Amino acid sequence: MPSLKDLKNRISSVKSTRKITKAMQMVAAAKLRRAQESAEAARPYTERFNAVLGQLAASVGGADNAPLLLRGTGKDDVQLLVVMTSERGLCGGFNSSIVKLARTRIEALKIAGKTVKILTVGKKGREQLRRDYGDMMIGHIDMSEVKKLGYGNAAAIAKDLLGRFDAGEFDVATIFYSEFKSVISQKPTAQQIIPASYDAPEEGAVSTIYDYEPSEEAILADLLPRGVATQLFAALLENAASEQGARMSAMDNATRNAGDMIDKLSIEYNRTRQAVITSELIEIISGAEAL
Amino acid sequence: MANTMQFDLVSPERSLASLKVTAVQLPGSEGELTAMPGHWPMITTLKPGILTVTADGEVLEFAVTGGFADISAEGATVLAEQAFEKGPEGRAAVEAELAQARAAAEAAKGPERDTATELVYDFVHLLENMQ
Numbered sequence: 001m002p003s004l005k006d007l008k009n010r011i012s013s014v015k016s017t018r019k020i021t022k023a024m025q026m027v028a029a030a031k032l033r034r035a036q037e038s039a040e041a042a043r044p045y046t047e048r049f050n051a052v053l054g055q056l057a058a059s060v061g062g063a064d065n066a067p068l069l070l071r072g073t074g075k076d077d078v079q080l081l082v083v084m085t086s087e088r089g090l091c092g093g094f095n096s097s098i099v100k101l102a103r104t105r106i107e108a109l110k111i112a113g114k115t116v117k118i119l120t121v122g123k124k125g126r127e128q129l130r131r132d133y134g135d136m137m138i139g140h141i142d143m144s145e146v147k148k149l150g151y152g153n154a155a156a157i158a159k160d161l162l163g164r165f166d167a168g169e170f171d172v173a174t175i176f177y178s179e180f181k182s183v184i185s186q187k188p189t190a191q192q193i194i195p196a197s198y199d200a201p202e203e204g205a206v207s208t209i210y211d212y213e214p215s216e217e218a219i220l221a222d223l224l225p226r227g228v229a230t231q232l233f234a235a236l237l238e239n240a241a242s243e244q245g246a247r248m249s250a251m252d253n254a255t256r257n258a259g260d261m262i263d264k265l266s267i268e269y270n271r272t273r274q275a276v277i278t279s280e281l282i283e284i285i286s287g288a289e290a291l
Numbered sequence: 292m293a294n295t296m297q298f299d300l301v302s303p304e305r306s307l308a309s310l311k312v313t314a315v316q317l318p319g320s321e322g323e324l325t326a327m328p329g330h331w332p333m334i335t336t337l338k339p340g341i342l343t344v345t346a347d348g349e350v351l352e353f354a355v356t357g358g359f360a361d362i363s364a365e366g367a368t369v370l371a372e373q374a375f376e377k378g379p380e381g382r383a384a385v386e387a388e389l390a391q392a393r394a395a396a397e398a399a400k401g402p403e404r405d406t407a408t409e410l411v412y413d414f415v416h417l418l419e420n421m422q
Contacts, residue, residue, distance in 0.1 A: 041304060041305040041306065042303055042304060042305075044299070044301045044306050045301045045302065045303045045304075045306075045370060046303075048301065048361070048368055049370055052334060052359070052370075056334075150304060151302070151303040151304055151372075151373075209332065210332045210333055210334050211333035211334075212334050212335070213319060213320070213321050213334070213335040214320065214335075214336070219334060219335075219359065222336050222359070223359065226372070229303075230303060
């Protein structure tokens with residue numbers, strides 16, 4: 001049976017843990033709000049961008065001379081998986097669920113006899129994947145220095161990807177990230193970004209005939225690399241919001257658990273204290289009787 | 292015909308302007324152009340330059356570093372790579388872009404060098420216009 005002092009120490013250590021998790025929850029809540037705001041602010045750009053690209057892709061896409069980024073290399077032998085996770089832990093199942101989805105895909109591709117390459121963004125995903133698939137990793141992008149996500153970050157990743165694509169290092173690229181549904185629900189998602197698929201404008205919608213300056217093909221060739229960056233940026237923002245959401249609910253759970261634990265320990269402490277007093281009294285009384 | 296149209300300026304990070312305007316002057320990659328209500332639908336890429344918006348006799352100016360514009364009879368949408376209001380903050384960002392473009396121009400070879408050098412000139416020109 002633990003002594004009174006041990007119990008007291010344990011209670012105070014759980015109390016300080018609770019303070020920390022509570023603070024982390026509040027910080028995550030504040031960061032979540034900011035992450036959601038920036039995701040919101042980026043939406044108009046992405047929507048319009050995709051609309052324009054969809055239109056262009058529909059009119060040029062079928063042609064044999066369409067850019068490789070849209071048409072693909074015609075093969076799918078070498079698959080690149082871009083696994084986007086967070087830099088920090090303590091966010092519940094956030095990283096594990098993304099990694100799990102990536103793992104399932106890797107195994108499926110291996111069975112299908114494809115070559116798999118992995119590029120990780122964020123430290124946590126790399127740590128989890130390195131053990132089993134260390135030989136497939138071709139690179140890692142460190143985001144730990146990034147204070148505030150900007151389009152520049154996405155553009156840098158896109159540049160890296162496009163460089164590898166131009167060098168013929170892979171045929172198909174898929175990104176893995178977590179879609180933000182709500183604070184308590186984040187959905188791990190896989191999305192193919194190279195070759196890109198854009199929704200054609202709806203059938204029956206009034207399709208205006210556009211003039212293109214310079215040519216349609218030149219604009220498409222200019223926009224497609226930017227499309228990759230835009231999609232990466234959207235994924236990064238979704239991921240950031242999901243991470244904070246996951247951390248917030250994980251820390252909320254931890255705070256509640258700590259509270260329960262403190263209650264239990266306090267009861268045990270009080271019982272022990274009473275037992276000690278009782279035994280001391282008995283000792284005094286029996287000592288007095290012996291005289 | 293209506294004499295105003297909807298104008299939106301958005302960058303990947305935020306939306307900078309959304310208002311009714313009478314004319315927009317754009318730094319198109321094939322040359323400056325002005326879009327007014329009833330313009331023939333067109334899509335053009337942009338080079339670094341100043342975007343001038345006229346609304347209710349007021350004139351707003353933005354600096355863009357590239358991107359593209361979607362113009363139709365009812366409105367114009369500019370999707371800029373980076374866009375700033377005229378001011379010191381924008382200047383610093385454009386200067387950073389200029390430094391990058393310079394480095395790229397020096398590294399580039401052959402025909403790419405010409406396009407890269409042209410981009411540097413565009414940035415220099417933009418900086419002069421931002422003063």
